[in-house]
Amino acid sequence: xxxxxxxxxxxxxxxxxxxxxxxxxxxxxxxxxxxxxxxxxxxxxxxxxxxxxxxxxxxxxxxxxxxxxxxxxxxxxxxxxxxxxxxxxxxxxxxxxxxxxxxxxxxxxxxxxxxxxxxxxxxxxxxxxxxxxxxxxxxxxxxxxxxxxxxxxxxxxxxxxxxxxxxxxxxxxxxxxxxxxxxxxxxxxxxxxxxxxxxxxxxxxxxxxxxxxxxxxxxxxxxxxxxxxxxxxxxxxxxxxxxxxxxxxx
Amino acid sequence: xxxxxxxxxxxxxxxxxxxxxxxxxxxxxxxxxxxxxxxxxxxxxxxxxxxxxxxxxxxxxxxxxxxxxxxxxxxxxxxxxxxxxxxxxxxxxxxxxxxxxxxxxxxxxxxxxxxxxxxxxxxxxxxxxxxxxxxxxxxxxxxxxxxxxxxxxxxxxxxxxxxxxxxxxxxxxxxxxxxxxxxxxxxxxxxxxxxxxxxxxxxxxxxxxxxxxxxxxxxxxxxxxxxxxxxxxxxxxxxxxxxxxxxxxx
Numbered sequence: 001x002x003x004x005x006x007x008x009x010x011x012x013x014x015x016x017x018x019x020x021x022x023x024x025x026x027x028x029x030x031x032x033x034x035x036x037x038x039x040x041x042x043x044x045x046x047x048x049x050x051x052x053x054x055x056x057x058x059x060x061x062x063x064x065x066x067x068x069x070x071x072x073x074x075x076x077x078x079x080x081x082x083x084x085x086x087x088x089x090x091x092x093x094x095x096x097x098x099x100x101x102x103x104x105x106x107x108x109x110x111x112x113x114x115x116x117x118x119x120x121x122x123x124x125x126x127x128x129x130x131x132x133x134x135x136x137x138x139x140x141x142x143x144x145x146x147x148x149x150x151x152x153x154x155x156x157x158x159x160x161x162x163x164x165x166x167x168x169x170x171x172x173x174x175x176x177x178x179x180x181x182x183x184x185x186x187x188x189x190x191x192x193x194x195x196x197x198x199x200x201x202x203x204x205x206x207x208x209x210x211x212x213x214x215x216x217x218x219x220x221x222x223x224x225x226x227x228x229x230x231x232x233x234x235x236x237x238x239x240x241x242x243x244x245x246x247x248x249x250x
Numbered sequence: 251x252x253x254x255x256x257x258x259x260x261x262x263x264x265x266x267x268x269x270x271x272x273x274x275x276x277x278x279x280x281x282x283x284x285x286x287x288x289x290x291x292x293x294x295x296x297x298x299x300x301x302x303x304x305x306x307x308x309x310x311x312x313x314x315x316x317x318x319x320x321x322x323x324x325x326x327x328x329x330x331x332x333x334x335x336x337x338x339x340x341x342x343x344x345x346x347x348x349x350x351x352x353x354x355x356x357x358x359x360x361x362x363x364x365x366x367x368x369x370x371x372x373x374x375x376x377x378x379x380x381x382x383x384x385x386x387x388x389x390x391x392x393x394x395x396x397x398x399x400x401x402x403x404x405x406x407x408x409x410x411x412x413x414x415x416x417x418x419x420x421x422x423x424x425x426x427x428x429x430x431x432x433x434x435x436x437x438x439x440x441x442x443x444x445x446x447x448x449x450x451x452x453x454x455x456x457x458x459x460x461x462x463x464x465x466x467x468x469x470x471x472x473x474x475x476x477x478x479x480x481x482x483x484x485x486x487x488x489x490x491x492x493x494x495x496x497x498x499x500x
């Protein structure tokens with residue numbers, strides 16, 4: 001058991017079932033159940049939208065009733081944005097994930113229930129659940145697409161259980177071969193010499209501040225050795241280095 | 251300005267554009283831009299999927315190129331899961347939201363870039379961005395549907411900015427007057443024109459890669475408006491701008 005079961009009750013559009021399967025697998029979840037999908041099962045549109053999440057889609061189990069679909073599960077959250085006045089506990093996605101992860105850790109089956117596109121979960125379905133999972137949203141436009149609700153809860157599952165709190169930059173993105181301070185200073189002196197020659201660093205009273213701002217900017221870029229060489233080549237090229245050297249020699 | 255701009259580059263399916271608009275409004279975001287949508291604009295399938303998010307869909311602006319679409323923006327995140335080896339900073343959705351909220355708080359325009367369904371963002375698009383927004387996911391099945399990526403980032407925006415009342419931005423993320431993309435692109439084109447003239451960008455077969463590396467390096471520095479002006483002044487000075495202009499005129 002890798003994670004909670006997701007149950008779609010009376011889903012109407014195959015596209016939404018497929019998109020739900022895809023995003024479940026994106027976030028490491030594989031157990032999908034369907035209650036009486038409107039257009040039957042299997043469904044070609046679901047397959048197209050699943051984009052290869054066969055593990056989830058082909059493994060999906062279909063039930064006639066919600067009671068059968070959740071019969072073997074313990075803790076269940078009902079995903080709904082509507083006020084129900086049912087005196088049920090309401091959890092954010094993040095809070096629900098903490099509880100679901102705890103159940104999974106104890107090898108207890110648990111799940112999240114999602115209602116039909118147009119009507120959402122019925123009162124009976126909410127009553128069957130232990131708590132409400134409410135996705136916070138814009139109260140003037142709060143109705144999420146079914147597959148988007150699945151995406152948010154699946155993403156929270158991954159975020160809450162897989163993501164390390166102190167996110168580190170993967171080794172492959174760490175810069176290879178950063179420039180040494182010696183390389184950098186060599187470049188600074190080179191470009192500043194050329195900017196003195198071209199009278200950019202002028203008037204003298206402002207030179208120190210200009211140099212400081214420029215050095216600050218180069219530092220901030222976190223240049224590699226190779227990039228410093230490139231910058232030096234650029235400066236030589238822009239100042240007509242080769243031609244000028246020949247002229248000076250000649 | 252309520253939040254960051256979301257830019258969909260070359261979206262293929264109207265359904266995804268509509269689903270993106272809907273979930274943006276679910277989470278309080280309204281500024282959507284499209285770069286060259288494949289099936290033209292407006293799009294009936296987008297309208298059907300938007301399910302009433304007219305404020306977003308009808309307000310969506312369409313551009314021919316990514317450069318035009320991001321011209322007035324400052325900080326930009328590129329949403330991509332692919333390894334790029336570009337030495338760009340990588341942020342989780344939550345980390346990106348902290349930075350975006352800081353920009354919005356300072357009334358500076360900022361955005362998040364999403365690539366086309368099949369191909370994702372191009373290298374050029376990533377290079378135009380300041381950092382990568384990487385949605386953590388199952389590494390064996392990591393490709394998210396476009397609208398689902400939008401859902402995750404929009405949800406994080408709401409979660410990060412609306413759920414906690416006293417939201418503070420770490421000082422290290424605050425930037426003074428960052429350069430707009432338009433400023434940056436103007437500088438890129440300026441220095442590249444001069445480097446073409448001085449035959450630095452040679453041979454032609456290597457030009458694209460050289461330009462890419464250079465743009466990447468400039469982006470990484472997180473330049474301010476003033477620094478871009480300084481760099482342009484440096485290039486003009488190094489190439490003997492004033493003298494050359496006089497000679498050209500004479």
